[in-house]
Amino acid sequence: MAKTRLTTLSRIPDGGFAEAEGLVDGTLESLVLHRSGASVRAWLNVCPHAGRRLDWAPGEFLKSKDGLLVCAVHGASFETVGGECVAGPCRGDHLRAVAVEVRDDEVHLL
Numbered sequence: 001m002a003k004t005r006l007t008t009l010s011r012i013p014d015g016g017f018a019e020a021e022g023l024v025d026g027t028l029e030s031l032v033l034h035r036s037g038a039s040v041r042a043w044l045n046v047c048p049h050a051g052r053r054l055d056w057a058p059g060e061f062l063k064s065k066d067g068l069l070v071c072a073v074h075g076a077s078f079e080t081v082g083g084e085c086v087a088g089p090c091r092g093d094h095l096r097a098v099a100v101e102v103r104d105d106e107v108h109l110l
């Protein structure tokens, strides 16, 4: 059985982001995780604008003062519920969501 544990909840700052690697459709992918209280959302760490990673260094993500996830390459800004780009060069596009769940303080791929 594939290992599905990505990280622990406490390693993701509340309202912030963290990076983890997990198998998605059989491929090891970098993921961006966003925590809001006890819930976590995840997307592929791939910007829909030019296909680059969103972080400026591994696991280091930019956050706007409004809490948006900001791509470090050209500044596209994504809301953290649906992963929609709300400002920048790929406005209206979405990050690719990855299903995760929190179990016993651990974040797992579904």
Ligand code: FES
Binding pocket: 047, 048, 049, 050, 051, 052, 071, 072, 073, 074, 075, 076, 088, 089
């Ligand atoms: S690659 Fe993210 S805004 Fe261009």
